[in-house]
Amino acid sequence: MLRKLIPKRPSKTKQLPDNEFDLIRLYRETGDMRYLGKLYEPYTNLVLGVCLKYLKNREDSKDAVMQIFEKLVQDLRKHEVQHFKSWLYQVTRNHCLMELRRKKLPMSDTDSKILGNLMELSENPHLTDETEEKEQQLQLLGKTIQELPKEQRLCIELFYLKQYSYRQVAEQTGYELKKVKSYIQNGKRKLKIRMTK
Numbered sequence: 001m002l003r004k005l006i007p008k009r010p011s012k013t014k015q016l017p018d019n020e021f022d023l024i025r026l027y028r029e030t031g032d033m034r035y036l037g038k039l040y041e042p043y044t045n046l047v048l049g050v051c052l053k054y055l056k057n058r059e060d061s062k063d064a065v066m067q068i069f070e071k072l073v074q075d076l077r078k079h080e081v082q083h084f085k086s087w088l089y090q091v092t093r094n095h096c097l098m099e100l101r102r103k104k105l106p107m108s109d110t111d112s113k114i115l116g117n118l119m120e121l122s123e124n125p126h127l128t129d130e131t132e133e134k135e136q137q138l139q140l141l142g143k144t145i146q147e148l149p150k151e152q153r154l155c156i157e158l159f160y161l162k163q164y165s166y167r168q169v170a171e172q173t174g175y176e177l178k179k180v181k182s183y184i185q186n187g188k189r190k191l192k193i194r195m196t197k
Contacts, residue, residue: 020084054096079146144194152187
């Protein structure tokens with residue numbers, strides 16, 4: 001399935017690095033799909049599992065694995081990704097939620113709330129309610145989150161995407177509770193400003 005998209009591995013004379021940071025850097029610098037393929041391949045089962053959890057259909061999930069790979073071709077060249085696995089998980093989940101919304105399939109209350117929170121952050125009064133435009137807004141939101149300062153980005157992701165409480169975010173990050181609230185409020189304000197530009 002994915003092998004059609006990922007170029008064949010190079011010969012032993014040209015060994016690719018194993019380090020994710022190196023693979024991301026080299027892909028961004030060269031656009032060589034072999035680096036992206038080597039980066040993504042170990043996570044295809046994880047991506048498929050997440051897709052199966054949300055989409056409940058093996059064929060749709062296999063299609064989603066390929067669509068997400070194709071999405072990474074552009075997104076990885078635009079985003080500064082610090083933790084590839086967690087970033088990929090979020091990209092995968094967001095893709096699945098948008099698919100459920102597009103196909104008008106039922107979502108759990110939690111998933112519906114997550115999508116609602118993402119949409120609330122990305123609201124723009126100049127756009128109509130077209131699904132395609134909302135999906136573009138959601139993609140823009142994902143990119144914009146990655147541009148936030150590290151502390152704000154981490155707190156926003158844990159609070160909105162993983163639905164942690166303020167206290168759980170503080171425990172997870174080691175930041176003081178007041179700082180967590182401040183990072184979330186400031187991060188949310190920056191996101192709204194950037195999303196409405």
